[in-house]
Amino acid sequence: MSSPKQKKQEIFPQLRQDPISKTWVVITPKRRARPEEFDQSRIVKRKIVAKKEDCPFCEGNEAKFGNPTSLLEYPRKGGKWSVRVIPNKYPAFLKNQKSKVKSQKLYISQPAIGSHEVIITYHHEDHTPKQPLWLVDKMLRAYQERILNLKKDQKIKYVHIFVNEGDEAGASIGHPHSQLVALTLIPEMIQKELDGVEQYYKRFKKCIFCDIIKREQDQKERVILENKNFITIAPYFSRFPFEMWILPKEHQTSYEEMDETRRRSLAEILKYSLLKLDKGLGEPAYNHFIHTSPVNVKSQQYHWHVEIFPRIDIWAGVELGIGVVFNTMVPKVAAEFLRKVKI
């Protein structure tokens, strides 16, 4: 007999809508409602590049692989640098092109103006979950410094910082690194979130991200980790199995505005959130990135945060064809599993 307090059984498959971007997700657990039933054989452990001498990102190889110029370098005791930012050797965005929009009746094109950079931490194998906190913090500081520098150019409208870890997440080099692209337009997904934030604000006079944080703190079932300034949750409308969002608890619009104390707090929660993923799921491939406010446009409401997407399932004909996303893992079950992983 069910007690009156017991919640009604959720019915699956279930359609859930991301209240910010409005994307529809189908939570479709199949046989894998419980993470312990989750077919871990599907998870490929991330590879590491074996040889330091062939690594284009290792200290000492700067000239060998044709990337001698640093955009930013932090020194390291007993070495050359701890964090180094260089231009991407095969950039998708370039600084010096004539920015001319070629708008024909049908097809619109323009040179891809902006910047494409690589942020490298010095150790050849140790990525964020294994790095000391001071190094993670320095990497996060380099992100801030680059955004502050790039937004001096009034043409730049958005700076996107992301990490691809493992082959299944599109990484081509194993040495731990992040990437940055600076664009002259506000990307589609950011615009959708800005619109969602604005709509919610008009209706409730509140930040939707702040309300999500409050709701998750009250309910607790989708909270994975928490420290003084940040909270890691499995979003109710997760697109990926074991998806995590790291949100600053206080409302803050832009990543680069974060002070030193809060940045150290972020370094800690980022390291340990990723460590839970690695320990719990056997080092899967993943992408993570920062969603923050555009730059050089009139300020809009936003609440910057980090999103982490483990790449266990492959997007197929539904996701790519119509933009509806299938997720085989119930977010609160994923949260419960990750919460219990010892770190």
Place this chain on the structure above:
Amino acid sequence: MSSPKQKKQEIFPQLRQDPISKTWVVITPKRRARPEEFDQSRIVKRKIVAKKEDCPFCEGNEAKFGNPTSLLEYPRKGGKWSVRVIPNKYPAFLKNQKSKVKSQKLYISQPAIGSHEVIITYHHEDHTPKQPLWLVDKMLRAYQERILNLKKDQKIKYVHIFVNEGDEAGASIGHPHSQLVALTLIPEMIQKELDGVEQYYKRFKKCIFCDIIKREQDQKERVILENKNFITIAPYFSRFPFEMWILPKEHQTSYEEMDETRRRSLAEILKYSLLKLDKGLGEPAYNHFIHTSPVNVKSQQYHWHVEIFPRIDIWAGVELGIGVVFNTMVPKVAAEFLRKVKI
């Protein structure tokens, strides 16, 4: 010396906007501007399931794997059936759930109402490029019959038909099959295209797809294949290397309206377009699907078509993070390569 007629050299990386959905693509050829320089080692040949006796989709195994009920079956000379449609064993959409939208202030959910079906062709190994034309035609006819049947239910708003071929494209069973999902909502990408078509129509009083076809027929450089009723092109704003679109030359809003003659013409161009991909690139994984008009909503302008996405590159932190897509292959170069593949 360049002749006055010679076109100006295109500058890469280049931002291109899909004029229908408005998605931004960065054409960023890196070192692989020419397909012969395209790193074919990155392409994994699709696997085939070896044992017929373990195949849930093979004739004779219908009861063994718990899918004895057919929604549709076409007979076959010398066998039981040529094409068979069954409910998906692990459906993401179900017919019989109470359709109640649970709309709270923040989170919106509803049971995933609809249908999730599998369309199976009888041969265990031969997929579309190797199938006889009559069988491809029967498969395309089954798609039509299922749409016509499903749209009798007024709740259904869209029927999506798609194929996942190969592990990298999210396939879990090797036996050739298509899938169908019927939804009670108009999916995001379809709505975006409908909006794009409407905008263009308001401005130019023409169908944007018809204008794209005309433009590509005039220019010829992105045409891959053509027959009486259809044309295969590499879209100017391709999201994937070697992406192909198959479009009916005459304006037609809905796939299910296509007559028998035109369906045979589609069977032919679909088979040979996929054969070019297989022969040219060594049987890569791919997704393909139909984009067609919603059902049971007041008719809107649309021009149905097929999209084919080879899964050679992996979407990473830019595509998943901000919705801007990097494509390392220049569409007209891909078209030239595929045009020349002998079939």
